[in-house]
Amino acid sequence: MTITDPIITDTTAAEMIDETVLDSLLHEIELHSDVLFTWDYTRSRPALGKLYEKAKTSQWNGSTDLDWSIEVDWDALHEEHAAVNARFNVLSTADNSPLKGWSERQWMEFHQEMQTYFLSQFLHGEQGALACTGLITATVPWIDAKYYAATQVMDEARHVEVFARYIEEKTSGAYPINSNLGGLLDDIISDGRWDMTYLGMQIMVEGLALAAFGFLHMITGEPLLKQLLRYVMSDEARHVAFGVLSLQEFYSGLDQAEIRERQEFAFEAAVKLQRRFQAREVFERFGADPTEVFAFLDANDDPGNAMFQQMLFSKIVPNCKKLGLLDAGDGWLRQKFTDIEIIQFENWTDTADEYESFDAIAPQAS
Numbered sequence: 001m002t003i004t005d006p007i008i009t010d011t012t013a014a015e016m017i018d019e020t021v022l023d024s025l026l027h028e029i030e031l032h033s034d035v036l037f038t039w040d041y042t043r044s045r046p047a048l049g050k051l052y053e054k055a056k057t058s059q060w061n062g063s064t065d066l067d068w069s070i071e072v073d074w075d076a077l078h079e080e081h082a083a084v085n086a087r088f089n090v091l092s093t094a095d096n097s098p099l100k101g102w103s104e105r106q107w108m109e110f111h112q113e114m115q116t117y118f119l120s121q122f123l124h125g126e127q128g129a130l131a132c133t134g135l136i137t138a139t140v141p142w143i144d145a146k147y148y149a150a151t152q153v154m155d156e157a158r159h160v161e162v163f164a165r166y167i168e169e170k171t172s173g174a175y176p177i178n179s180n181l182g183g184l185l186d187d188i189i190s191d192g193r194w195d196m197t198y199l200g201m202q203i204m205v206e207g208l209a210l211a212a213f214g215f216l217h218m219i220t221g222e223p224l225l226k227q228l229l230r231y232v233m234s235d236e237a238r239h240v241a242f243g244v245l246s247l248q249e250f251y252s253g254l255d256q257a258e259i260r261e262r263q264e265f266a267f268e269a270a271v272k273l274q275r276r277f278q279a280r281e282v283f284e285r286f287g288a289d290p291t292e293v294f295a296f297l298d299a300n301d302d303p304g305n306a307m308f309q310q311m312l313f314s315k316i317v318p319n320c321k322k323l324g325l326l327d328a329g330d331g332w333l334r335q336k337f338t339d340i341e342i343i344q345f346e347n348w349t350d351t352a353d354e355y356e357s358f359d360a361i362a363p364q365a366s
Contacts, residue, residue: 034192132201
């Protein structure tokens with residue numbers, strides 16, 4: 001499977017294309033958003049203004065700042081890929097594993113495919129962020145937020161570009177979007193309220209992505225991917241901070257019923273994000289039964305692997321606390337995050353206070 005460019009310039013050729021092919025390439029969501037113009041151009045939110053200035057000086061070019069001539073030696077990366085996929089190691093060691101008969105070569109190919117699967121979900125998530133930030137630009141009522149959101153649209157286009165190119169040139173081809181991630185993106189976009197777009201994308205999806213990028217950047221020794229992730233993390237930290245800085249003000253004016261609705265939305269998003277990396281499609285590609293595999297994993301779970309899954313929420317939880325969502329009302333979201341064992345991150349630094357430390361451009365300029 002390869003990433004396909006659906007751009008068609010010849011009308012006759014376009015008429016000949018099977019509609020089922022177009023259906024596999026395009027996904028339509030009905031919008032319920034109002035476009036908001038503001039005639040108040042007063043710069044009244046200094047924190048967002050500072051973020052906007054940082055964005056203007058922290059741009060990078062995916063075509064020229066990354067060395068695309070680097071060849072990826074997948075076999076040499078086998079050990080690090082196995083480390084990233086440690087939660088699946090029991091499948092290769094346990095006597096009663098449904099995959100006990102796999103050869104070493106099959107496991108090497110499996111870990112390569114898992115890497116490609118994860119990168120594919122990052123790619124799809126970045127396109128979701130591109131669409132959501134375009135909506136924020138049109139729907140948020142503050143000029144400072146519109147200014148910054150416009151810079152993020154450029155960032156997200158760049159992220160889609162570099163992940164798509166890496167997958168196309170360095171892997172066996174992209175996997176489809178995971179159904180949980182796809183459903184979450186549908187929910188975020190179709191809701192229609194600008195603050196829900198912020199919450200779903202800036203806080204939840206981008207927050208998890210920032211943590212996942214950080215983990216993969218720490219583990220990988222592949223120089224092209226490592227630099228790509230470093231640049232993307234620099235942008236992502238600003239994006240998450242944008243959500244925190246904007247929603248903190250807005251949520252302070254909501255009543256309890258409105259806050260509870262946002263708490264429930266955040267929790268439902270967290271559950272879907274937990275299921276985002278199951279990778280059933282990879283097991284199916286190798287002829288394994290995903291239901292049997294995950295039943296075995298549930299029965300033979302390693303606490304260390306659960307810790308990795310929890311770490312993906314290390315950016316989300318402190319940011320939800322900064323927004324006042326954890327303890328608002330009867331503390332409903334605190335209890336829910338406790339139930340899924342991610343509440344331990346609540347006192348970690350929130351992204352609004354740390355985004356400048358992620359800057360990958362300023363150190364080069366100094």
